[in-house]
Amino acid sequence: MHRRALALICWLAGAPALACDYPPAAPQIPDGKTATSEQMVDAQKAVKDYVSKMEAYIACLDTEVAGTGDQPVTEAQQHIHVEKHNAAVDEMQNVADKYNAEVRAYKSAQDEAKY
Numbered sequence: 001m002h003r004r005a006l007a008l009i010c011w012l013a014g015a016p017a018l019a020c021d022y023p024p025a026a027p028q029i030p031d032g033k034t035a036t037s038e039q040m041v042d043a044q045k046a047v048k049d050y051v052s053k054m055e056a057y058i059a060c061l062d063t064e065v066a067g068t069g070d071q072p073v074t075e076a077q078q079h080i081h082v083e084k085h086n087a088a089v090d091e092m093q094n095v096a097d098k099y100n101a102e103v104r105a106y107k108s109a110q111d112e113a114k115y
Helices: 002-019 037-066 075-114
Strands: none
Touching (some): 037 075
């Protein structure tokens, strides 16, 4: 009985954190060495859309923590917020870095194809 009560309390305590939906998986980024111009443009649009959704997710997290009302944010809640925020920023940076690396590879392949 105590385990069920503890599980319910933990679930209820974490419920506000579930209000922000994490964006779907990062977009597939084509290999810049073999990709077409159209594929790279489509990837650029997908990356921009993904980053926009991640920024909205981060804004939601920030609003959620700020909107705790009369109750101050606990140290545990602040820690969870920081972890989620940092993970989202890291994920956005990884996607942007991968896309930029493939853009450089694409441009290099296009320059080589000219000669």
